[in-house]
Amino acid sequence: MNDNEVRKGLAGVIADYTSISKVNPETNSLLYRGYPVQQLAEQLSFEDVALLLWTGQLPTPQEREEFLQLEREHRDLDENVRSAIDLLSTDCHPMDVGRTAVSVIGTNHPLAADSSPEAELIKAKELFAAFPAVVAYDQRRRRGLDAVPPRSDLDYSQNFLWMTFGEEAAPEVVDAFRVSMVLYAEHSFNASTFTARVVTSTLSDLHSAVTAAIGALKGPLHGGANEAVMHTFEEIGIEDEPAAEAAARARAWLEQALAERRKIMGFGHRVYKNGDSRVPSMKRALDAMVAHYGRQEIMGLYDGLQDAMEEVKGIKPNLDYPAGPTYHLMGFDTEMFTPLFIASRITGWTAHIMEQRSANSLIRPLSIYRGPDERSLPPVAAAA
Numbered sequence: 001m002n003d004n005e006v007r008k009g010l011a012g013v014i015a016d017y018t019s020i021s022k023v024n025p026e027t028n029s030l031l032y033r034g035y036p037v038q039q040l041a042e043q044l045s046f047e048d049v050a051l052l053l054w055t056g057q058l059p060t061p062q063e064r065e066e067f068l069q070l071e072r073e074h075r076d077l078d079e080n081v082r083s084a085i086d087l088l089s090t091d092c093h094p095m096d097v098g099r100t101a102v103s104v105i106g107t108n109h110p111l112a113a114d115s116s117p118e119a120e121l122i123k124a125k126e127l128f129a130a131f132p133a134v135v136a137y138d139q140r141r142r143r144g145l146d147a148v149p150p151r152s153d154l155d156y157s158q159n160f161l162w163m164t165f166g167e168e169a170a171p172e173v174v175d176a177f178r179v180s181m182v183l184y185a186e187h188s189f190n191a192s193t194f195t196a197r198v199v200t201s202t203l204s205d206l207h208s209a210v211t212a213a214i215g216a217l218k219g220p221l222h223g224g225a226n227e228a229v230m231h232t233f234e235e236i237g238i239e240d241e242p243a244a245e246a247a248a249r250a251r252a253w254l255e256q257a258l259a260e261r262r263k264i265m266g267f268g269h270r271v272y273k274n275g276d277s278r279v280p281s282m283k284r285a286l287d288a289m290v291a292h293y294g295r296q297e298i299m300g301l302y303d304g305l306q307d308a309m310e311e312v313k314g315i316k317p318n319l320d321y322p323a324g325p326t327y328h329l330m331g332f333d334t335e336m337f338t339p340l341f342i343a344s345r346i347t348g349w350t351a352h353i354m355e356q357r358s359a360n361s362l363i364r365p366l367s368i369y370r371g372p373d374e375r376s377l378p379p380v381a382a383a384a
């Protein structure tokens with residue numbers, strides 16, 4: 001084994017085949033099962049996109065109807081899950097709550113030990129249906145508010161916002177939320193999905209794989225970046241001022257942050273080096289929210305930081321950059337942003353879990369040892 005065989009961070013390593021999504025950095029494109037994500041975000045419900053990711057096909061009207069019924073039947077917060085969440089302090093991060101909730105859901109599931117494709121699909125659909133209530137309940141308990149029961153006359157996105165805020169969201173808000181769910185759903189072998197595949201490769205169960213994936217998503221180099229973007233905006237300070245002044249403050253902040261060798265959250269990507277394919281669609285959703293809530297002042301900072309980053313480092317924003325302020329404008333607390341990413345990515349993770357299981361090989365790379373040469377234990381240590 002040579003040093004030049006080591007691929008730090010597995011950069012550039014092709015670990016397996018997948019039929020679920022294609023990330024193409026040359027053309028800045030992203031396909032889910034062959035369909036461009038921009039078209040899916042414009043035209044499809046999140047529920048249809050979920051079915052597409054799981055099955056590889058657009059649903060027939062009957063398949064859609066059956067799934068919508070199942071989804072509505074599994075929206076209620078399970079009592080065991082609620083009790084487990086109630087044991088957790090509201091000082092802990094909401095990602096810890098999401099991780100714990102999925103783990104508890106796994107322990108209660110009657111098909112926990114059944115890893116047939118049919119059972120895996122049922123578990124995936126039920127988890128998709130159950131997770132919004134976890135986020136909504138956690139958001140509300142942190143605000144000292146009671147849970148709001150789900151409504152079966154609302155679609156996934158409408159109901160998610162209803163359970164969180166206790167009022168019906170405007171159609172523009174529902175649409176921006178739906179777009180964010182579609183865009184966050186799947187992105188090939190990213191860190192959290194790869195984590196889910198590693199866990200699955202040991203023939204462990206679906207809920208263990210998703211629980212582990214949530215742990216990977218939490219980090220700020222991955223999903224945690226959407227909340228980190230908002231912390232950046234708060235650090236720079238959102239002021240009602242002309243755009244040029246906001247841009248100047250953003251630039252000064254950036255220069256200082258880079259001088260301190262800080263990573264600027266919401267920028268850069270391991271695969272896309274010339275822009276993230278999902279940003280234009282998410283930016284349109286952000287623009288719609290800025291117009292809907294009349295919060296133009298946030299865009300001076302947004303554009304200013306983006307332009308300065310491009311000029312100084314030549315690095316473009318990723319999906320988390322427009323998603324963070326979009327969720328902020330909708331009224332979610334900053335720490336709830338990454339749990340929203342979980343709600344969406346459950347689709348991609350579970351599709352990959354099923355794919356990994358269908359053609360499994362234990363994932364176990366090698367390493368070059370750099371510790372001490374072989375040595376004998378000193379006699380005194382051996383005696384102890």
Ligand SMILES: CC(=O)SCCNC(=O)CCNC(=O)[C@H](O)C(C)(C)COP(=O)(O)OP(=O)(O)OC[C@H]1O[C@@H](n2cnc3c(N)ncnc32)[C@H](O)[C@@H]1OP(=O)(O)O
Pocket residue numbers: 009220221222223225262263264265266267268269270271313315318319320
């Ligand atoms: C949905 C998602 O998960 S998208 C990713 C969300 N994550 C973030 O937004 C966190 C901020 N971004 C980053 O840390 C990185 O761009 C990553 C981790 C996403 C990708 O990183 P890698 O592919 O490993 O690239 P790497 O970190 O080696 O960067 C290459 C160079 O660009 C710089 N760079 C890359 N991204 C950034 C950034 N956001 N801020 C400052 N510098 C950056 C690095 O410092 C490095 O410079 P150097 O060669 O002078 O040391």
Ligand SMILES: O=C([O-])CC(=O)C(=O)O
Pocket residue numbers: 184186187189190191222269270271318319
């Ligand atoms: O692909 C990646 O490395 C990260 C990412 O954008 C995602 O998971 O959506």
